[in-house]
Amino acid sequence: MSVGFVMLCHTALDRAAQVARHWAERGCPVVIHVDRRVKRTAFDRMRQSLEGVADIRFSTRFACEWGTWGLVAATQAAATLMLRDFPGVRHVYLASGSCLPLRPVQELVAYLDARPRTDFIESVTTEDVGWTVGGLNIERFTLRFPFSWRKQRHLFDSYVRLQRRLGFRRRIPKGLVPHLGSQWWCLTRQTLSTILESPDRAEHDRYFRRVWIPDESYFQTLVRQVSANVESRSLTLSKFDFQGKPHIFYDDHLQLLRKSDCFVARKIWPQADRLYRTFLSDDAGGQASGEPNPGKIDRLFAKAVERRTKGRAGLYMQSRYPRANWENGMTAAPYSVFEGFADLFENFDIWLGKVAGTRVHGHLFAPDRVAFAGGETVYNGALCDAPALRDYNPRGFLGSLIWNTRGERQCFQFGPGDRQKIAPFLARDPNAQISVISGAWAVPLFHANANFGEIRKQAARLQKIEAAHLEVLRAADAKAKVRIWTLAEFVENPMEPLQTIIDEISPRSLRRLTEAPRMADLTGFGQFLQNLRNQGMQPVLMGDFPAGDDPRPLTTRRGRPYLVK
Amino acid sequence: MVSRVVNIRPDDLLLVSTVRNEKVRLPWFLRYYRDLGINHFLFVDNDSDDGSREYLAEQADVSVWATSAGYKRSRFGVDWVNWLLMRYGHGHWTVVVDPDEFLVYPFCDTRPLRALTDWLDASSIRSFSAMMLDMYPKGPISQHPYREGQDPLEIANWFDSGNYTMTRNAAYGNLWIQGGPRARMFFTDNPERAPALNKIPLVKWDRDYAYVSSTHMLLPRGLNLVYDEWGGEKASGCLLHAKFIDTFTQKAQEELARKQHYANSHEYRAYQEGMAASPDFWCKWSEKYINWRQLEILGLMSKGNWA
Known part of the structure; x- marks a missing residue:
């Protein structure tokens, strides 16, 4: 028999026993270490x-608090027992x-027989690890850690x-050159016994006893001293x-686990009955294919971490x-936000x-109602056209609209006649493409059938609002893609x-x-x-329109002002 | 009072609920949560006269306490719930829901509630958010009568997917979520009065904890931080709220007559008016409920880093 298992157990002992029995009954000796903190009765x-x-042993019990020496001591004792009691184990x-x-x-057994001298142990120099939590890499080896990370975090x-x-x-x-790696390894008798019987062991143990999380570094470091054949990866x-x-793996991971072709997986939820039933039966496996290939599972978990740390953009x-x-x-x-376009052009929304x-x-953001495309009263996600609901939380409203319609670009009109509360948000949002024809609000006033006194009042009000708005768009912290033309500029050359x-x-259209x-x-x-002006108002935002000198291109080419081809 | 609390084992999953004349809903409710893995139910019966109490008393995994004190005087049931939790909830994962609320969480179709609570324990998370999602039928509510024992989500299987807004409540640190069909139908003029939909119904209880207002927020404040503030997503679920089935019209009238409900019955009065006009929440953008994955994709809940 070529492989023996050392099992470190602290919870769900019934499951551990089930797995131990599975291995032992198939000819692989098992040495079980049970955390000393487990109650006598459970043990x-x-x-x-x-x-x-047959071929199951229990080794001397050590208390195994996470991150402490106990785990290494337990491993040493169990491994020593394994090498002593089962000379056939390689x-x-x-x-x-x-x-x-799995x-x-x-x-x-066949896999290991084909690689009789290979030590499978992830062993990476401290400069090269990217996975340690808390930023402690080399410092694990050079500082002292007398306080419990779990119970005395502050200290x-x-x-x-x-x-x-x-x-x-x-x-x-x-x-010694500090190395780190997964604590789940598979070492040859030669390598393991050299480490355990080393004349320097007492010194090594004394040193590692005070290293932080020694179970991820003791064997990973020492193996580099004694083995010429380290395959730096874990079979688990x-x-x-x-x-x-x-x-943690659950029943619904069954297919993923099966296709991973890994030999052993951890950690399994103790109540994952289907996983235990499936993989501990003898007809598990079947289509044996050489190398472990956990790529799919890696991606699944990488995605989960990304979801937790980065989340989905724009989702509240x-x-x-x-x-x-x-x-x-x-x-x-x-x-895209269009300001002034609908004032200057007829049926701009349909054209666009x-x-x-x-x-x-x-x-x-019109005061009287939310003007959804097509005059809809309810929109994607059951957004409602009631202005009070929108104004209750304009950011939330816009965020929902953009989220609900993802995959389909949204364009809308905005102007000084609208509710302005959303404007600073628009200006700060890098997703906003804001195009402004400043002063275009004067065009509908120009066409309005209203008393001039009223028109003058409106013009003053709208100009004041738009001036403040332009200031927001031009602010240093504005991240939107903002383009501003005066009405005069735009009328001069609208096509470009x-x-x-x-x-x-x-x-992509490139038309x-x-x-x-x-x-x-x-x-x-x-x-x-x-x-x-004569009435005492100073219209400035629309640029220069000399009185009596009407914009020429417009009068001559009305309707089809310019053809760019 | 029928107490079977002596049967509660140290790591049992508990459910606490208050009922008033919910007999018709109870069989499905119990079945749903038994299937999720609830070990023991603790009910407060508020003066039912429809046999709810007797029915509950017969159930082997139920303890039930009777009261005839006003719902309002007990701060909408929160005092009763807090009392039960303090007495029996300490050290347990506890679910606090109404009989018309059905908890959905990531992987709930393949993993029992215990898988979630084990994972929360391992992640040092003490409270789990499940926003309330109002479910409604297509067509007038009275068109689809509910049979006792039936899955109410067979009838009320539509929801609003993307019209929710939220703000942070500075006093308690919780999010204040509003929106959904009730806001869309009944609160278009006074959205600030629309009901709160944020809920934290699953908590690893400690005798020092307390619900402040329904299950919307808790003390200490740290329990309300069920959301990530640095761009990431924490794991969360939804409470499918199957309130809008045909017992509702009658119930709203009853509640209004009693004037016992929240905020001087503003909510119920609004329903009354809305329901009388056209009790149909369905619109062409309503989403038909399929499963939790759908809710996850829509962004209503999240797997967080549970995979």
Whole structure:
């Protein structure tokens, strides 16, 4: 027999016993270590349940608090017992009580027989590990850790800080190069016995007794002294999440585990009946294929960690409510805001929807109602057109809209006549593409059938609001993609800016605009502005429209002002 | 009072609920939570006269306490619940829900509740968020009568997927979530009065804890931090709220007559008015419920780092 298992157990002893029996009955000796903190009665029950099974031993019990020397001491004692009592064993496999074999034992035996001198142990220099939690790599070997990380976290942390400040360093014994790695290894008799019987063992043990988490470094470091044939990986599939605690396998992982072709997996939820039933039966496995291939499982867990640490961009929900600047995407997708366009062009939303092939809303933040595209009263996600609901939480409203429609770019109109509370959010959102024709709000006023006194009042109000808004858009912390033209500039040459905006909205179409939207009639607009001036108001945001000198390109080419081809 | 609390074992999963004339809902409710793995139920019966108490008293895994004190005087049942939790909940994972609330959590179709609580324990997490999701039928509510023992989600199987807003409550640190069909139908003019949907119904109870207002928030405040503030997502679930089935119209009238309910019965009065006009929550953007994965994709709940 070539492989023997050392099992470190502390909970779910019934499951551990089940696995131990499985291995032992298939000819692999098992040495079981049970944490000394486990109650006597539970321990006795486990012993009894395994009575009569040949080739199972129980080793001297040590207290195994996580991160302490006890785990190494337990491993040493159990491994020594294994080597002594089972001379036929060539590889010793270190497993835990929550491990489960995924492939028949014969396949593991065959695999190891084909590699009789190979030591399977993840062993990485401290500079190269990226997975340690708490930033302690080399410091595990050079600081002292008298306090329990689990029970005295505060003392633990402050003592580490103190030592750093004082520049305290322990001396690493001569000849040792610190290595770290998974504690679940499989070593050859030669290698293991050399470590355990080394003349320097007392010195090594004395040193490692005070190293932090020695079970991830003792054998991983010493194996480099004695073995010429280290295969730096673990045969046990064991994944850790971002807090450094192992991922747990459940019944619904059955297919993934089966396809992983790994020999042993941890950690299994003790009540995963289906996993235990399936993998501990003899017809498990079957389609044996050489090398373990945990890629799929790796990806699954990597995704889970990403979900926990980064989350989904633009999502605000019960368990994701990022602080300012931690949103990782203030909204879920890019969107476009058009200011003044609907005032200058007739049926701008219909035109835009056609050329950009996307959803174009009216004024979403209009005071009287939410102008969803197509005049809908309810929209994606059952968003409601009631203005009070929207104004109750404008950010939430916009965030929901963009989230609900992800995959389909949203465009909407905005202007000084709208509710302004959302504006600072728009300006800060890198997903917002904001295009402004400043002063365009004067065009509908110009066409309005209203008393001039009223018009003048409106103009003053809108100009004040828009001026403040432009200031927000131009602020240093604005992250939106903002483009601002005065009405005069835009009227002079409308096609180029339109083309730029459309290209950004649908970059793949790469079509040249052939049809311009229909511009409102501006004949007499200069005089209109002059009238405002004469009434004591100062219209500035629309740029320069000399009175009596109407914009020429408009009058001559109305409807089809420009053709860029 | 029928107490079987002596049967509670140290690591049992407990469920605490208050009922008033819910007999018709109870069989399915018990079945649902037994299937999830609840070991013992603790009920407060608020003066039922429909046989609820007698029915509960017959159940081997149920303890039931009777009271005839007003719901309002007991701060909407919270005092009773806190008392039961203090007496019997210490050291247990406890679920606190109403008989029309059904807990859904990541992997609930393949993993029992114990798998979740074990994972929460291992992750040093003490409280688990499950936002309330109002479920409703398609068509007027009275069109689909509910039979005792039936899964209410067979009838009320539609929900609003993306019209929820939230703010942080500075006093208790919890999120204040509003929205859904009730806000859309009944509170378009006064959204601030729309009911709160944030809930923390699953807690590893300690005798020093207390629910402050229904299961919306807890003390100490740290228990309300069920959300991540640095961009990530914590694991969370949903409470499918099958309130809107045909017993409702009658119940709303009853509650209004008693004037016992929340906020001077604003909520119920709004329902009354809304229901009288057209009691149909369904709209063309309503989402039909499939499973927890659907809720996860929609962003209503999250697996967090549970895989």
